[in-house]
Amino acid sequence: EIVLTQSPGTLSLSPGERATLSCRASQSVSSNSLAWYQQKPGQAPRLLIFGASSRATGIPDRFSGSGSGTDFTLTISRLEAEDFEVYYCQQYGDPPETFGQGTKLEIK
Amino acid sequence: EVQLVQSGAEVKKPGESLEISCQGSGYSFSTYRIAWVRQMPGKGLEWMGLIYPGNSATRYSPSFQGQVTMSADKSISTAYLQWSSLKASDTAMYYCARCIPVGRACYFDYWGQGSLVTVSS
Numbered sequence: 001e002i003v004l005t006q007s008p009g010t011l012s013l014s015p016g017e018r019a020t021l022s023c024r025a026s027q028s029v030s031s032n033s034l035a036w037y038q039q040k041p042g043q044a045p046r047l048l049i050f051g052a053s054s055r056a057t058g059i060p061d062r063f064s065g066s067g068s069g070t071d072f073t074l075t076i077s078r079l080e081a082e083d084f085e086v087y088y089c090q091q092y093g094d095p096p097e098t099f100g101q102g103t104k105l106e107i108k
Numbered sequence: 109e110v111q112l113v114q115s116g117a118e119v120k121k122p123g124e125s126l127e128i129s130c131q132g133s134g135y136s137f138s139t140y141r142i143a144w145v146r147q148m149p150g151k152g153l154e155w156m157g158l159i160y161p162g163n164s165a166t167r168y169s170p171s172f173q174g175q176v177t178m179s180a181d182k183s184i185s186t187a188y189l190q191w192s193s194l195k196a197s198d199t200a201m202y203y204c205a206r207c208i209p210v211g212r213a214c215y216f217d218y219w220g221q222g223s224l225v226t227v228s229s
Contacts, residue, residue, distance in 0.1 A: 037216075045216075096155060102153075
């Protein structure tokens with residue numbers, strides 16, 4: 001099974017700043033089959049990015065994904081108040097599907 | 109509009125059985141796999157497995173194989189997650205999610221609101 005390690009565990013930034021979240025896989029993720037989700041407290045996760053870099057429907061363009069192989073990044077270009085949540089990466093290159101442990105983005 | 113609506117919160121005792129449900133609407137339920145994802149209190153997301161409602165074919169995570177049973181009734185657009193004998197460690201929020209297949213696995217584009225299961229004596 002592919003293990004995903006997200007870093008940092010917690011990221012403290014201010015609104016307007018740029019956020020860079022990392023997701024590293026224990027082995028190469030085939031076909032860049034990597035997704036990112038945002039989860040607000042008490043809510044279900046929401047799909048942000050699939051295919052490593054494709055934005056899901058309705059996702060603002062300040063969210064972007066990049067990377068390939070074992071190293072992937074979610075970038076939020078200019079943080080807004082509603083972006084300070086928990087983010088998870090998920091690989092679907094090889095079953096079983098696996099998630100990273102999450103990065104909490106908090107207001108500095 | 110695609111929606112997945114899950115059954116409500118449950119409080120059970122260890123050893124009891126339980127079935128929770130996930131009803132889909134706004135799309136062809138039979139043609140998309142439904143996955144189940146566990147989130148233990150204060151923890152991250154864990155993929156449990158999925159079911160294809162069209163033929164009830166299932167695929168389980170090795171971590172959950174034999175621990176739960178997934179089923180579906182396509183006539184009422186509903187998927188189920190069942191336990192025959194609950195443990196305290198089954199206490200968690202359980203989400204269903206619609207699977208978008210890519211190759212042999214999938215990502216999840218729509219999610220249910222979650223069903224909270226509490227197991228306590």
